[in-house]
Amino acid sequence: MKLLSVERLQVAYGRIQAVRALDLQVGEGEAVCLIGANGAGKTTTLKAIAGLLPCRGSIHFDGRSLGQQPAHAIARLGLTLVPEGRGIFPRMSVLENLQMGAYVRRDRQAVKSDLEEVFALLPRLAERKTQKAGLFSGGEQQMLALGRALMSRPRLLMLDEPSMGLAPVMVQTVFGIIRQIIQRGVSLLLVEQNAHLALKLCQRGYVLENGAVGLADPADELAANPAVRAAYLGEA
Amino acid sequence: MNARKRAWLAALALALGLAVLPFALDGLLGPYWVRVLDFALLYAMLALGLNIVVGYAGLLDLGYIAFYGVGAYLYALLASPQFGIHWPFWAVLPLGAALAALFGILLGTPTLRLRGDYLAIVTLGFGEIIRIFLNNLDAPVNITNGPQGITAIDAVHLGSFSLGRRQEILGVNVPSTVLYYYLFLLCMLAVVFVSLRLENSRIGRAWVAIREDEVAAEAMGIPTRNVKLLAFAMGASFGGLAGGLFASFQGFVSPESFNLMESIMILCMIVLGGMGNIPGVILGAVLLTALPEALRYVGDWQRHLLGRVVVDPADLRMLLFGLALVLMMLFRPAGLWPSRRRQREFAATGEVAEQEQASLFDARR
Structure with a gap:
């Protein structure tokens, strides 16, 4: 039984079909990435799974059909999206942002200890607990977004372009953090422009082309595939 | 303990003040x-x-x-x-x-x-x-x-x-x-x-x-x-x-x-x-209800001092009202008595605005 299983997913913006008949699976504890060119439908796929876009096809999470459930109900099942551009609350403090991540949880003691853990994982946030999130650099905001997502105790974390707009050093840091999150047993569905990094981090990968899966292979095979290397890894 | 006592006393004084307020107003202003x-x-x-x-x-x-x-x-x-x-x-x-x-x-x-x-x-x-x-x-x-x-x-x-x-x-x-x-x-x-x-x-x-x-x-x-x-x-x-x-x-x-x-x-x-901010909102309501009434006196003053009403108090009311709002936007953009959160939000708005502009751009793409 796969943790997430998507079959024949279709999403359209008006008359434009952004995703057509897409199948993908993420197993328990597995890290999977979606790579592909701009407009291939990567972000659209994540948004549709999170319930932020109307779609057709079937999406099952942990054996349950997500059907047309609203996004907030899906978030409660442990399927957490960190949207492109991070979507932090800019005028709330770091602490308030993290607490919003645990909004749906009622186990106060566990939330408290999770908060400690997030601060241990992201010490930079601990130093700046009371600062407003909107004043952070892009990398720090991405860390906060990751921390906030962790506060919801996700079973599957969906990250949309975590490296976007970050300085190269910061990209390394953020990916280091994501690696640690995977090691904790959180499953990952990653959308990433930087195919090189994504394939190094994940076990499997899907290459999206025009709203459908072009290739689906273990990450090392994709990284060795000459066509992939030419198209997405910047090698002639 | 002492602080608590003081809080109780303050509450008691407030309650007493509110209880006699209408009688005081009646006696002083009618x-x-x-x-x-x-x-x-x-x-x-x-x-x-x-x-x-x-x-x-x-x-x-x-x-x-x-x-x-x-x-x-x-x-x-x-x-x-x-x-x-x-x-x-x-x-x-x-x-x-x-x-x-x-x-x-x-x-x-x-x-x-x-x-x-x-x-x-x-x-x-x-x-x-x-x-x-x-x-x-x-x-x-x-x-x-x-x-x-x-x-x-x-x-x-x-x-x-x-x-x-x-x-x-x-x-x-x-x-x-x-x-x-x-x-x-x-x-x-x-x-x-x-x-x-x-x-x-x-x-x-x-x-x-x-x-x-x-x-x-x-x-x-x-x-x-x-x-x-x-x-x-x-x-x-x-x-x-x-x-x-x-x-x-x-x-x-x-x-x-x-x-x-x-x-x-x-x-x-x-x-x-x-x-x-709750106290701020109440303050605003009291001020804006009382102000137009107080301005009615301006008509009497004009008659008294100048012999006739030069500016109609009703017009003056809107004029002053507009002026007050403009002044406030300049000097206290978060309101007379803002909540701490709003104050922080306003202080940060300029700095955050740039970031928000960026995310707006993202959303439109």
Whole structure:
């Protein structure tokens, strides 16, 4: 039984079909990435799974059909999206942002200890607990977004372009953090422009082309595939 | 222990001050000002209600007065000779609040997808629709009596004890306006209590999150649709309650009391006082109710000093009002008495604006 299983997913913006008949699976504890060119439908796929876009096809999470459930109900099942551009609350403090991540949880003691853990994982946030999130650099905001997502105790974390707009050093840091999150047993569905990094981090990968899966292979095979290397890894 | 004692003493002093306030006003400025005070309390309730929608949830509502109208007309219809129905106030007031809440949801449902300016325009239209309905529901079946309004509305009374006339209490002669003052004060305190509890609740935090970023709030598991509807309903219910009190106090309602200018006035109260902060909102309501009344004296002064009225006090009122708002935007953009959160938000707005611009760009792509 796969943790997430998507079959024949279709999403359209008006008359434009952004995703057509897409199948993908993420197993328990597995890290999977979606790579592909701009407009291939990567972000659209994540948004549709999170319930932020109307779609057709079937999406099952942990054996349950997500059907047309609203996004907030899906978030409660442990399927957490960190949207492109991070979507932090800019005028709330770091602490308030993290607490919003645990909004749906009622186990106060566990939330408290999770908060400690997030601060241990992201010490930079601990130093700046009371600062407003909107004043952070892009990398720090991405860390906060990751921390906030962790506060919801996700079973599957969906990250949309975590490296976007970050300085190269910061990209390394953020990916280091994501690696640690995977090691904790959180499953990952990653959308990433930087195919090189994504394939190094994940076990499997899907290459999206025009709203459908072009290739689906273990990450090392994709990284060795000459066509992939030419198209997405910047090698002639 | 000592600090606690001091807090109790302060509360006691405040309670005593509020208890003797109408008598003091009556003695110092005359009975008319007690009436003004009553209206200040009504407007404070309205402003606190609108504060939930605009201040907490960040939904700009320009038709808020409609809920006041719904509450007032329900009271007028169920406690007046209009239909010969004379229900007691303790039944009609909660009913008015509930009906207003229903209207709040009615307005909220179709506007859920709208934001900012678009929401403001639709709510403005809603406010006008209600007023025009009230104005025209005298034919084919006469319900609201049209522009003439409904008269001879029952005063609030329990048995033979009516707030509508002078009462002798413990040897003290208490006029009707003072009796109503105490009732309004109690109701306002209840409204303040509910507001306070909401502000510091899960719902209150959800409202802040929606104000900040609706998509992110949804992704955090907040049912944004219902939470926004709740803001509309709660805010509207306060308006409905105030409307019922208004109808009984005034003894007369007509559609003219519920025009757009009133909605804007209430919005000004919370903007001036400090959006999102309960004491600030009350301060704004009291100031903006008292100011126009105080300006009436300016006409007398002019006659006294110059022999004639050079500038009509009514014109002067709007002039000063505009000036006050401009000055405030310049020097205290977060309001006279802002909440700490708003203060921080305003301080950071400039710096955050750039970031927001960037995320807006993302959203449009």
